[in-house]
Amino acid sequence: MKPKNKRLSLIVATMTALAASVALILVAFEDNVVFFYSPSDLLKKRPGPTQKLRIGGLVKKDSIKREPGVTEVSFEVTDLNNSVPVVFNGILPDLFREEQGVVAEGRYREQLFYATQILAKHDEQYMPPEVAESLKKSGKWKGPVELEK
Amino acid sequence: MLVEIGHFALVLALSMSFVQGTLPIIGAHYNKQSWMALARPTALLQLMLILISFVALTIAFLGSDFSLKIVVNNSHTLKPLLYKISGVWGNHEGSMLLWVLILAIYGGAIATWGKNLRPALRARVLSIQGLLGFGFMLFILFTSNPFDRISPAPINGQDLNPLLQDPGLAFHPPLLYLGYVGLSTTFSFAVAALIEGKVDPVWARWVRPWALVAWGFLTSGIVLGSWWAYYELGWGGWWFWDPVENASFMPWLAATALLHSAIVLEKRDTLKSWTVFLAIIAFALSILGTFIVRSGVITSVHAFASDPGRGVFILALLVITIGTAFVLFGWRAPLLKGSNLFQPISREGGLLINNFLLTVASASILLGTLYPLFIDVLELGKISVGAPYFNAVFVPLMTPMILIMGLAPFMTWKRADILVGMSKLKIAGILSILVFIGVWFIKDKATVLASFGIGVSAWLFLATLSELKNRINLFGIPFKESINKLLRQPRGSWGMTLAHSGLAIAVAGMTASSAWKVESIQNMNTGNSINVAGYEFKLEDVRQVRGPNYLATRGIFAVSKHNSNKIIMKPEKRIYAVSQQPTTEAAIEPTLLGDLYIVIGDKNKxxxxxxxIYFNPLVPWMWFGAILMVLGSIVSLTDRRYRIGAPSSRKMLRQSTSDPVESINT
Structure with a gap:
């Protein structure tokens, strides 16, 4: 090959590699972006049963239920206007408590949110930004200090 | 009193860093020797002052001085000694002080060991370090002063977040910061070189040890953090593609690329502007990581409470530092022309492809990490990008990279014959295909991709060993001579062999633990037993145990396989007395083929x-591989050619490179 052709083929090869990487990234993006809903959004927009999504709010008071003999736990996530029942199979994060902020990832089917993951917090003071957003939207935001109680 | 001394020392260090950041660099421009000579003493003085400040804060923690706000918020008289010390950096303010301390340590190290550097280059490098220190000390004093007092002083503190009261996490931040901030040295060298408009192999030989130091620390910091998440969070996973994790992984990828492109620059005097570019990018990603962790703008599973005002300050620092570097790059980079050309199929070519893939991988992680933030700012909704995205992008990018990693060391510089390399790797190739098919056959047929992953890691491992065998000409010459050759291998090549084989072993661990994890969740009463992955787990007893500052529910499990010897495993759920915060302490029993992992949860009515209960296959391999990688960087560093002051020993270098076999990959 002449040097000129060689350079051309090198450029073509690099461009192809770059295009392939971009295509790879875009395809992966398309499938894996997870939208966030507040409980009120969820009831209004009703996403399909196969769509993966995140919901966030506070764990409703006195809503955590465990049946004897099963490992499944159910609770309600609320933005203090609406709430969504959630079921989750597994060990909850250590800082999971009633009236504390929570973010759950999973799918919404037949009025029930099947969580596959409950996001943990490492810090008691921490409020996930989405949860704060949910509460602001429902007009129940009182600032982080009061919510800690 | 001591606290005031610490505070005052920090303010003095700020002014010292300003002198260090301005006079020497101006002196270098006008060739004023006396101004340039200020670089070293100011760097050392700045280090001393920050050290005083840091020690003062540490003593405040040790003596539980509750007139200090961060001591109140992060300590308690009952806390064990180790966590009183680690409490210094277990919070935002203290960790930023550690950040600038480490920055000053690197500055001091350059000042101490940089005697052989050209005076102008040394003055410029140290000045840039000084300016970085100046920016971050301003940040500390204005937004996050660790010496803020509280009045009246409470009788006791609120304790350190119990999750952080763990030996793994006590050392995680210092190691990670030594890595992050270590990249400031290569950044300073890059910017200084841009100002001078001169990048040459001597420069590269200067930069490589610093890049190696930073890379080694960054690797150990990331691994320690991952290990902590694995045993402390009790989810049985070790990597979650979480923004905070990505924040440390992106600079690691860039630093890895930098390490390799600096080899090309040193050996072949080419890829100049690319190497400089990587040095800038790597540090930019470090500051970005600090921003992501410290600002809390992105929801993270590892999130800690944070203050948005600080985020803005760090973002401003990022924009100023990196913006200036890039303007300089755009202006000066055209001056940096490589002197040597090379064919696409050559060792340079192989390293360039590796660089390309690492950079694209880093960019794709950056996109996935920041995209939710952009969408949020544009008010298009709240989204998150989860692990499936990162896996879908990262794995296909890394697979060809690892395949090439096996082959590239067999290629010669400038121009190589790919067939010659392949022919030397015939056995490694055949064996790894056998491993692939074998694993596929034993395991479930559905996991063909994971079996392929094991095959790929076998390929890298065998190819790396073949390269070593080839280098010492094993079986080609009498065995004794081979052994002699083996002992005379330069440390740099040993470093490569260790790091590459370590990665191979770690990749096997990552693949297997992701694909073949066995998980079982159940309710158990004492006396119950359950079978998981061929092991019998029997819950013998549950006890209440009292620790120094916590109460724990401890499960006693007897674990056995085919009635062999019983192992006792003791998972705990702890409640810390002061914060009433619970933590999970998983019980882990490593075996050759995987970890047995038990978590005990809440008591039912x-x-x-x-x-x-989990069986996490090959997880110990991952940690072992990572240790080999870090070891590789340490061994490389002891290579006599990097003995700081290397440029003076050029003669020695020329002798060793005259032997083509020995020069491979050093």
Whole structure:
């Protein structure tokens, strides 16, 4: 090959590699972006049963239920206007408590949110930004200090 | 009193860093020797002052001085000694002080060992370090002063977040910061070189040890953090593609690329502007990581409470530092022309492809990490990008990279014959295909991709060993001579062999633990037993145990396989007395083929406990591989050619490179 052709083929090869990487990234993006809903959004927009999504709010008071003999736990996530029942199979994060902020990832089917993951917090003071957003939207935001109680 | 001394020392260090950041660099421009000579003493003085400040804060923590706000918020008189010390950096303010301390340590190290550097280059490098220190000390004093007092002083503190009261996490931040901030040295060298408009192999030989130091620390910091998440969070996973994790992984990828492109620059005097570019990018990603962790703008599973005002300050620092560097790059980079051309199929070519893939991988992680932030700012909704995205992008990018990693060391510089390399790798190739098929056959047929992953890691491992065998000409010359050759291998080549084979072993661990994890969740009463992955787990007893500052529910499990010897495993759920915060302490029993992993959860109303039992295949391999990689960087560093002051020993270098076999990959 002449040097000129060689350079051309090198450029073509690099461009192809770059295009392939971009295509790879875009395809992966398309499938894996997870939208966030507040409980009120969820009831209004009703996403399909196969769509993966995140919901966030506070764990409703006195809503955590465990049946004897099963490992499944159910609770309600609320933005203090609406709430969504959630079921989750597994060990909850250590800082999971009633009236504390929570973010759950999973799918919404037949009025029930099947969580596959409950996001943990490492810090008691921490409020996930989405949860704060949910509460602001429902007009129940009182600032982080009061919510800690 | 001591606190005031610490505070005052920090303010003095700020002014010292300003002198260090301005006079020497101006002196270098006008060739004023006396101004340039200020670089070293100011760097050392700045280090001393920050050290005083840091020690003062540490003493405040040790003596539980509750007139200091961060001591109140992060300490308690009952806390064990180790966590009183680690409490210094277990919070935002203290960790930023550690950040600038480490920055000053690197500055001091350059000042101490940089005697052989050209005076102008040394003055410029140290000045840039000084300016970085100046920016971050301003940040500390204005937004996050660790010496803020509280009045009246409470009788006791609120304790350190119990999750951080763990030996793994006590050392995680210092190691990670030594890595992050270590990249400031290569950044300073890059910017200084841009100002001078001169990048040459001597420069590269200067930069490589610093890049190696930073890379080694960054690797150990990331691994320690991952290990902590693995045993402390009790989810049985070790990597979650979480923004905070990505924040440390992106600079690691860039630093890895930098390490390799600097080899090309040193050996072949080419890829100049690319190497400089990587040095800038790597540090930019470090500051970005600090921003992501410290600002809390992105929801993270590892999130800690944070203050948005600080985020803005760090973002401004990022924009100023990196913006200036890039303007300089755009202006000066055209001056940096490589002197040597090379064919696409050559060792340079192989390293360039590796660089390309690492950079694209880093960019794709950056996109996935920041995209939710952009969408949020544009008010298009709240989204998150989860692990499936990162896996879908990262794995296909890394697979060809690892395949090439096996082959590239067999290629010669400038121009190589790919067939010659392949022919030397015939056995490694055939064996790894056999491993692939073998694993596929034993395991479930559905996991063909994971079996392929094991095959790929076998390929890298065998190819790396073949390269070593080839280098010492094993079986080609008498065995004794081979052994002699083996002992005379330069440390740099040993470093490569260790790091590459370490990665191979770690990749096997990552693949297997992701694909073949066995998980079982159930309610158990004492006396119950359950079978998981061929092991019998029997819950013998549950006890209440009292620790120094916590109460724990401890499960006693007897674990056995085919009635062999019983192992006792003791998972705990702890409640810390002061914060009433619970933590999970998983019980882990490593075996050659995987970890047995037990978590004990809440007590049910009927008296049973929720337990979660995992078999995590090959996880110990991952840690072992990572240790080999870090070891590789340490061994490389002891290579006599990097003995700081290397440029003076050029003669020695020329002798060793005259032997083509010995020069491979050093």
């Amino acid at each position: 009927d008296g049973s406990y929720i337990t979660r």
